[in-house]
Amino acid sequence: MRVLENEEKLDERSKKVLEELSKLPQDATIHKILSTKNLVILVAEGNIGRLIGKNGRNIKQVSEKTGCKIKVLQKTGVLDTVADLVYPARIISTSKLYLPEGEKRRIILSKEDKRKLRMKKEEVEKIVKDIYDKDIEIVFE
Numbered sequence: 001m002r003v004l005e006n007e008e009k010l011d012e013r014s015k016k017v018l019e020e021l022s023k024l025p026q027d028a029t030i031h032k033i034l035s036t037k038n039l040v041i042l043v044a045e046g047n048i049g050r051l052i053g054k055n056g057r058n059i060k061q062v063s064e065k066t067g068c069k070i071k072v073l074q075k076t077g078v079l080d081t082v083a084d085l086v087y088p089a090r091i092i093s094t095s096k097l098y099l100p101e102g103e104k105r106r107i108i109l110s111k112e113d114k115r116k117l118r119m120k121k122e123e124v125e126k127i128v129k130d131i132y133d134k135d136i137e138i139v140f141e
Contacts, residue, residue, distance in 0.1 A: 018030075038071050040071045073085070079107075089113035104137055105137070
């Protein structure tokens with residue numbers, strides 16, 4: 001298991017998960033591990049299936065052993081990443097905001113989908129900032 005970014009800065013929970021992942025027979029390249037309320041693992045393109053395992057077996061096993069909720073993402077783009085993080089809620093529209101401090105993308109979700117979120121919108125916004133260095137704002141309409 002190779003971690004390309006931030007391995008030296010991992011917290012204890014992330015190190016524990018990485019240690020358990022390294023025991024798996026499948027090898028995958030991990031770009032980054034982000035520790036928020038959930039643990040988000042960003043993998044290289046084409047590695048997501050190897051890491052998750054058949055029927056999610058690998059991630060379930062590691063999650064049970066470590067007590068961490070784990071979300072595995074493939075770095076594809078801001079909107080795809082947000083769609084993965086907010087699933088099963090749906091993005092209904094997006095817009096770019098041009099502010100004095102820089103550009104921000106507003107992502108609009110349906111009010112009805114708010115209860116479907118598996119993590120807080122602030123956590124999603126932080127994850128996107130950490131991965132892409134882009135500011136987003138999630139709103140419900």
